Amino acid sequence: MKNKKYIPSLFIVLMLVVQAFAQPTAKAILDKVDKNMSADNMISESSMTVHGKRNSRTMTSKTYKVGDKQSFTEYLSPAREQGTKMLKLEDKLWIYAPSTDRTIQISGHMLRQSVMGSDMSYEDMMDDRKLTDIYDAVVIAEEMIDERNTYKVEMIANVVDVTYYKRVVWVDSERFVPLKEELFAKSGQLLKQTTLKEVKKIDGRWFPTSMVYKDMMKQGKGTEFNIISVKFNQDIPKYIFTKAALKQ
Amino acid sequence: MIRFLFKGILRDKNRSVLPIIVVTLGVILTVFLSTWIKGIFTDMIDINANFSTGHVKVATAAYFESTNAANDLALLDVDELVTNLKTDFPTVDWNKRINFGGLLDVADENGETRAQGPAAGQAVDLFSPDSKEAERMNIINSIVKGQLPSHAGEALISDDFAERFNVAVGEEVTLFGSTMYGSMMFYNFVVSGTVRFGNQLLDRGAIIVDITDAQIALDMENAAGEIFGFLQEGYDTEIAEEVKVAFNAKYYNEKDEFSPKMEQLNDQNGLSEYLVLIDSMSGIMSFIFIFAMSIVLWNTGLLGGLRRYTEFGIRLALGEEKKHIYRSLIYEAILIGLIGSIIGSAIGLGLGYWVQNHGLQLGASIQGGSMMMPTVFRTMVTPEAFYIGFIPGLLAMVIGNALSGVAIYKRQTAQLFKELEV
Numbered sequence: 215m216k217n218k219k220y221i222p223s224l225f226i227v228l229m230l231v232v233q234a235f236a237q238p239t240a241k242a243i244l245d246k247v248d249k250n251m252s253a254d255n256m257i258s259e260s261s262m263t264v265h266g267k268r269n270s271r272t273m274t275s276k277t278y279k280v281g282d283k284q285s286f287t288e289y290l291s292p293a294r295e296q297g298t299k300m301l302k303l304e305d306k307l308w309i310y311a312p313s314t315d316r317t318i319q320i321s322g323h324m325l326r327q328s329v330m331g332s333d334m335s336y337e338d339m340m341d342d343r344k345l346t347d348i349y350d351a352v353v354i355a356e357e358m359i360d361e362r363n364t365y366k367v368e369m370i371a372n373v374v375d376v377t378y379y380k381r382v383v384w385v386d387s388e389r390f391v392p393l394k395e396e397l398f399a400k401s402g403q404l405l406k407q408t409t410l411k412e413v414k415k416i417d418g419r420w421f422p423t424s425m426v427y428k429d430m431m432k433q434g435k436g437t438e439f440n441i442i443s444v445k446f447n448q449d450i451p452k453y454i455f456t457k458a459a460l461k462q
Numbered sequence: 463m464i465r466f467l468f469k470g471i472l473r474d475k476n477r478s479v480l481p482i483i484v485v486t487l488g489v490i491l492t493v494f495l496s497t498w499i500k501g502i503f504t505d506m507i508d509i510n511a512n513f514s515t516g517h518v519k520v521a522t523a524a525y526f527e528s529t530n531a532a533n534d535l536a537l538l539d540v541d542e543l544v545t546n547l548k549t550d551f552p553t554v555d556w557n558k559r560i561n562f563g564g565l566l567d568v569a570d571e572n573g574e575t576r577a578q579g580p581a582a583g584q585a586v587d588l589f590s591p592d593s594k595e596a597e598r599m600n601i602i603n604s605i606v607k608g609q610l611p612s613h614a615g616e617a618l619i620s621d622d623f624a625e626r627f628n629v630a631v632g633e634e635v636t637l638f639g640s641t642m643y644g645s646m647m648f649y650n651f652v653v654s655g656t657v658r659f660g661n662q663l664l665d666r667g668a669i670i671v672d673i674t675d676a677q678i679a680l681d682m683e684n685a686a687g688e689i690f691g692f693l694q695e696g697y698d699t700e701i702a703e704e705v706k707v708a709f710n711a712k713y714y715n716e717k718d719e720f721s722p723k724m725e726q727l728n729d730q731n732g733l734s735e736y737l738v739l740i741d742s743m744s745g746i747m748s749f750i751f752i753f754a755m756s757i758v759l760w761n762t763g764l765l766g767g768l769r770r771y772t773e774f775g776i777r778l779a780l781g782e783e784k785k786h787i788y789r790s791l792i793y794e795a796i797l798i799g800l801i802g803s804i805i806g807s808a809i810g811l812g813l814g815y816w817v818q819n820h821g822l823q824l825g826a827s828i829q830g831g832s833m834m835m836p837t838v839f840r841t842m843v844t845p846e847a848f849y850i851g852f853i854p855g856l857l858a859m860v861i862g863n864a865l866s867g868v869a870i871y872k873r874q875t876a877q878l879f880k881e882l883e884v
Contacts, residue, residue: 264644266534267524268720271643294645294681308574309638311648316636318567318648319575324638331534331644457574 240351240367246390247383248344250419255280258444259290264332265435273330274442282344284455295330299460307336310460317460332437333406333429337377348373349381356387359394360411363387378405389413389420404430417446467794471801476769477794481762482802485859488755489806489851490813492747494841496850497814499743501842503736507697507727509661512598513584515730516690517697518554518705520547524719525687526730531561533642533680533687537722540686543713550712551705553694557595558686560585560676564639564647566619566669568627577627581619581637583669585676598692601657601670607631608655614675617651620668621658631655637669641681649679660838691724699737702726747850755858760865774870784870791867792860799859803852810851817841 238246256279263272273295279285285302289295297312307320325336345351349369357366364384371379379400383392391413397406406429410422421444428436453459471478511517520543525535537543540558547556562583570576586595588611596602596610606621608631619635629635633653641647651671659665677683693701706724715721728734777787821838 266644268534269643271645294641298646309646311638311646314636314648314650315573316567316569316648316650317574318565318578318636318638320565321578323580324565328640328644330646331640 237353237356237365240353240365240369241346243353243365243367243385243390244346244351247385247392250389250391250421252282253279253419253446255448255450256444256446257448257450259442261438261440261442262330262332263438263440264330265437266331267434271331278450278454280450280455286454286459301455301457301460302339303455305340307340308457308460315461317457328429333427333432333434334437338406341377345369345381348376354382357384359384362389362393364393386413386420391420391422393422406430407436412440416444419446467790467797471794471797478798478801481795481798481859481862482805484758484762485755485799485802485855486806486809488758488858489803489855490810492851492854493807493810493847494813496743496747497810497818497841497843497847498839499747500844500847501818501840503739503743504842505840506736507733510731510733511692511697511727512600513664515725515727515733516557516688517693518691518702518709518724518726519730520689520691520709520722520724521687522720523714523716523723526723526725527719531687533560533562533640533682533685534644535720536560536642536682536685536687537689538685538720540689541684543722544689547689547691547709550709551691554691554705555594555694557587557593557690557692558673558688559690560673560680560682560687562639562676562680562687564637566623566667567636567638568629569634569636577629579623579627579667581623581639581667581669582664583637583671583676585671585673588670588672589674594692599670600659604657604659606656606658608653611654611670611672614672615650615652616654616671617675618655618657618668618670619653620665621656622665623667624653624656629653629656637679639680641679642685643681645681647679647681649675651675697727699726699728702728755854755862758858758862760862762862762866775873778873784873788867788870791863791870795859795863796856799856802859803855806855807848807852811843811847814841814843814847818843 257277258279259274259276261272261274263270271292273292274290275287276290277285277287283302283304285300287300289298299310301308301310307325308317309320310317320336325340328335329339348371350372351367351369353365354368355366357364363386365387367383367385369381369383378397380398380402382396382398384394385392391410392408393410393413395408395410396404397408399405406427408425408427410425412424413420413422415421421441423441423444425439426436427439520537522535522537525531525537528535544556544558547554560583562585564581564583565578566581567578568576584599586599587593588596588601601618602610605618607624608618611617617635617637619629623629631653634650635653637647637649637651639647651669657668657670659668671679673686677685691705693705695701703726706726706729709722709724713721714723728737774787778784817839818841821840823838
C-alpha cells in the first residue's frame with residue numbers, strides 16, 4: 215500500500231525519460247539539417263522572382279559553391295542582368311558588371327541593401343557561420359506544417375555580431391529539412407520569414423527546391439526562389455573562386 | 463517741458479544711464495534676433511524649395527507616402543505630364559527631378575575598388591538651354607574645381623568626397639545602386655567638377671548628374687521621381703494652394719496610389735509648422751521682450767524712485783501735484799526709451815546688415831539631422847526689423863516707470879515733514 219503512492223510519480227518520470235529519448239536534441243536536429251542542406255560543393259541553377267509594387271521580374275542564375283565560404287554566381291537572364299557576377303570569399307563580396315567592366319567590392323552599410331531588389335540582403339548571403347556555433351538552440355514544440363510533423367527549434371544568439379538575434383525554425387521531423395523559418399530582431403520584431411516547399415530527394419538527400427523569402431518590413435508578396443537544377447559533389451575548378459574569373 | 467526734462471536726463475546721469483543701457487541692450491537683442499531668425503528660416507525654406515520640395519511638387523501618392531522616396535514608385539509618362547502642366551499652369555516653371563542613392567566607387571589601375579562611399583544623388587536638367595536648375599540650386603557658385611557637366615556621362619561630385627578619396631577632375635567613378643525596377647545599376651561617370659554647397663545634408667557624398675543620364679542609368683526612360691514647380695513671383699502659400707487644388711482635381715485619383723498628386727511646400731517635410739513659427743516668432747519675441755524688460759525697468763524705476771524719494775517729497779511739499787510729478791516721470795521714461803530704442807535699433811540693424819552680407823559659419827554645430835539647414839547662417843533685415851525692437855523698447859520703459867511711479871500717489875502730504883525730517 216505504501217509503495218502504491220509512488221507509482222504515478224515513477225510513471226511521470228518514466229514518460230519524461232522516454233519523451234527525452236524520443237525527441238532528438240536541437241543540436242542533433244540542426245546537424246541532420248546541415249547534412250541535407252550543406253555539401254562539400256554544389257552547382258545549382260535557379261530562378262528568383264521579385265514581386266515589385268508595379269511588376270514582377272524573374273532572373274536566372276548559376277551558382278558554384280564550395281562549403282560555406284566560397285560561392286560564385288553568374289546571372290544568365292534577363293538581358294540587363296546577363297553577365298553580372300558575384301564572388302563571395304570568406305567575409306568579402308565582389309560584384310562584376312560587364313556594362314562598366316568594373317569589379318566592385320560591397321562592404322559596410324551597402325551589405326544591408328537588397329540583392330537585385332529582392333527581399334534578401336547581401337548580409338543575408340554573407341552570414342555563413344554554422345547556426346550551432348552562434349546560437350543556443352532548444353526544441354520548444356512539435357507542430358504540423360503542410361501536413362508534415364515538424365520540430366520547432368528556437369535559437370538565441372550567443373555572439374554579438376549577428377544579424378538576427380533570434381531564429382525560429384520548423385524542421386521536418388522525418389526528412390530533416392527546414393519548412394519554415396522566422397528571423398527576429400533583439401526587440402522581438404519579426405524581420406524575415408522563409409517558407410520552403412517542394413522537398414525532393416536529390417543525390418540521396420532531401421532538399422527543398424522552392425522557397426519564398428519575405429522581408430516583413432517591406433510590403434509585397436516576398437521573393438520566390440526556385441531550384442531549376444542542382445548537383446552535389448562536382449569537380450569545380452579552383453579558378454572559379456578568383457577575382458579573375460569575374461571578368462571572364 | 464521736454465527740453466527741461468531732456469536737460470535733467472543729460473545732467474543727472476544716475477537717473478538715465480542705467481535705463482538707457484538696459485533698453486539699448488534689449489533692443490539690440492530683439493532686432494538682431496529677429497533678423498537672425500528671419501534669415502535662417504528664409505534660407506531654410508529656399509534650400510528646401512530648391513532641393514527638396516519645390517514651391518509645389520508632383521509625385522505619385524505612393525512616393526509621397528514612402529519614407530525613402532523610392533524610385534520604384536516614380537511617375538511614368540512624365541514627358542506628357544510635363545507638357546500638360548506647362549499648358550495648365552504656364553506661369554509655373556516645371557522641372558523633372560530624380561533622387562537616387564547608392565555607392566560611389568573609385569577604381570584603381572586594375573579596375574578594382576580603390577575607394578568607395580555612400581552617395582546621395584540628384585538628377586536635374588543641366589543640358590537644356592532654358593533650364594534654370596543649375597542657377598536655382600546654386601550649382602555654378604558651389605563648384606570648387608572643374609565645371610558643370612556639359613556632356614552625357616559627366617557628373618559633379620561632392621568636394622568632401624573628392625578630397626577624402628583623392629578623386630581628381632576627369633577621373634571616372636562608378637555609381638552602384640538599384641534601378642527603378644530593382645535591378646543592379648552600374649554606371650560610369652566622368653567627374654567634370656566638385657561642389658560644396660555648405661550644407662551638411664547635401665555635401666555628404668553628393669553626386670549631381672543630368673536628368674537624361676539618370677534616366678538611362680536607373681532604367682527610368684520617360685519616368686521621374688518628382689516634378690518640381692517654381693512660382694514666378696516666389697513662394698506664396700495661397701497661390702501654391704490654388705495650383706495644388708486645381709491639379710489634384712484634374713489628375714489625382716485617390717484609389718490609384720500611382721496617380722500623380724501635387725503637394726505644396728508647406729505640406730512637405732513638416733515645413734508648415736516652421737512657416738507658422740516664423741510668422742509668430744516676431745510677436746512672441748516682442749511679448750517676451752516687453753514682459754521681461756518691463757520687470758527689469760520696473761525694478762530700475764523702483765530703485766530710481768527710492769533714490770529720488772526725497773526729491774519727490776520736496777516737490778510735493780512745494781505744492782507740485784502728484785499727477786504732474788507722475789506725468790513728468792512718464793515723459794522722462796518716453797525720452798529715455800526713445801534714446802535707448804534709437805541707439806539699440808541702430809546697433810541691432812548694423813549687426814543685422816553685417817551678418818546678412820558676411821554670414822556666420824556655424825556648420826560644425828549642426829551636424830546630422832534630416833531637415834535641410836544652411837551651414838552659413840545669414841540674417842535678413844526686413845522693414846519689420848526697424849520697429850520690432852523700437853516699440854517694445856519704448857513701451858517697456860514707459861510701463862516700467864508707470865508701475866514704479868504709482869508709489870507717488872501713496873505719499874501722504876501730512877507725513878512729508880516727518881519724512882523729510884524738517
